[in-house]
Amino acid sequence: MAPPTPEVTHPEDVLIVGASAGGLAVAEALRRKGYRGRLTVVGAEPHPPYDRPPLSKQVLSGAWEGERTHLRSRDDLDRLEAEFVLGDPATGLDAAAREVRTASGRVLRADAVVLATGLTALRLPGQDDLAGVHVLRTLDDALALRRDLTTADELVVVGEGVLGAEIAATARGLGAGVTLAGLGDAVMGDHLGGLVGGMLTRLHAGRGVRLRLGVAARSLTGEDGRVTGVLLASGEWLPAGAVVVATGSRPAVGWLAGSGLTLGDGVECDARCRAADGVYALGDIASWHHEGLGRRLRLENRTNAVEQAQVVAANLLGEDRPYVPVPYFWTDQYDVKIQAHGFLTRDAQVDVVEGAPEENRFVARYTVGGQVTGVLGWNVAKAARLHRRSLAEAFTPEKPHA
Secondary structure (H helix, E strand, C coil): CCCCCCCCCCCCEEEEECCCHHHHHHHHHHHHCCCCCEEEEECCCCCCCECCHHHHCHHHHCCCCHHHHECCCHHHHHHCCEEEECCCCEEEEECCCCEEEECCCCEEECCEEEECCCEEECCCCCHHHCECEECCCCHHHHHHHHHHHCCCCEEEEECCCHHHHHHHHHHHHCCCEEEEEECCCCCCHHHHHHHHHHHHHHHHHHCCCEEEECCCEEEEEEECCEEEEEEECCCCEEECCEEEECCCEEECCHHHCCCCCCEECEEECCCCCEEECCEEECHHHEEEEECCCCEEECCCCHHHHHHHHHHHHHHHCCCCCCCCCCCEEEEEECCEEEEEEECCCCCCEEEEEEEEHHHCEEEEEEEECCEEEEEEEECCHHHHHHHHHHHHHHHCCCCCCC
């Protein structure tokens, strides 16, 4: 006779630190699964949970007001029967005691703690001393940059990655003069490789963006406390009425120093997104073991945060599920919509398998060592999803032999 299945004990209360899309998704998934225990959601910002992808596009352009980014109505949030502690950043965690301290002096304890505090934008030296220099991570960041764009004739964007490219595209759509500077030799070339990076570079140049690629930003210049430009390592000075620094970000784990958790590239977790007994992490800060790839992985995008939240909620309730996603992100720039599945590395062989670049609609397949590692769609979202099936083998854990 098989031994009896041990009874699964659900946590009586769950504390979620991070009130963005991932944190909200955990709370909603728990309630959908019938969890009736106490839920508390702590957020650093005063805003209710909102969507970040529109910040660099619809919010920055003025097409949306900030409230339109809110992920749920007040009534929807009330139906969760969760306590939202907003505008009170977490400042410390005792993982063994599952105890979180906040900036206001609160001490919150729970049977289970979920960490979803996202990213912190990197900044340039002296940036905080000059008005008109921005990062774009939060809703308030986007609104502040939008105000500056109404008066600044020239915008300099430092960073040629996805965020910098989206900001440049939006600002050009508003009629601003834009210079995009970055270390890479092509717009998003480090993310998408030479073929697509070259196409994006030509796209931005064709829309009037001045490109300064392959060169670092050395310093900011200012006068009377306001930014006047960016000095490049080449010696060239780029005049600016406003500057956006989009050179990258790091996991927001500074508050977890001394917590007892292992902090490397984010919060290190097992395949179930568990960082310690009763402590889980998800989204941008979670570095977890991907059983399909056989290695540690950390992803920075909204899709990952929401998908990972479903697995965390399941494991909180005893389902024992590994998290084995195929990575995915998208970007919209001008009239181009790009969907990327898997890993799209610079060293990959890139083959167009449907459509054609000259037609402005195509699917590209990325292969490394004979194995398909990524699929990209340029203005063909549905076709890209169909080709995504070729990635399944690379991301699926091997089943043990009988």
